[in-house]
Amino acid sequence: MGTRPAEWRDAAMDAEHFDVLFRRHYAALLRLGVVMLGSREAAEDAVQDAFVALHRHWSSLDDPEAAEAYLRSAVLNRCRSWVRRQVTQRTPRPLMLVHEHQESPEDTMVGRDEVGSVVALMRTLARRQREVLACRYVLELSVAETGRLLQISEGSVKAHTHRGLQALQQRIEMS
Secondary structure: OOOOHHHHHHHHHHHHHHHOOOOHHHHHHHHHHHHHHHHHHHHHHHHHHHHHHHHHHHHHOOOOHHHHHHHHHHHHHHHHHHHHHHHOOOOOOOOOOOOOOOOHHHHHHOOOOOOHHHHHHHOEEEEEEEHHHHHHEEEEHHHHHHHHHHHHHHHHHHHHHHHHHHHHHHHHHHH
């Protein structure tokens, strides 16, 4: 019985690393997409497209540790593109919610109403405020990580966070 060639071992390690990356980050990236797009189906497409693109270019990836940041950027860019297409087509976007664990039917309905309201209100914020709030509170990124992802300064992240939270609070009080 012979040993496997080195490229087979590397491919197996790459596949395992990719699988772990998918299992760890898919749900958070999906939540980000839902907040950005208001549609679970569109968010699933954006996240899946990002993973497919990463898989396609995995062998040319210089630093596998950069894969997570690449995925977040890719999902955000796909969300932006989707929104631009929707604006030009003027297609209404239904709001869908992401739930990671099972709840009772009563809790699910209350949770969906509350989360749906917040998602709907977030969709009314300016694009940059919505992106910053999604990164900070959905992906739980630090100010520095959010700035790097969105390619803005940490001061801008803080300003957009503050303004976005104020605007969101006003909208919640009015509803």
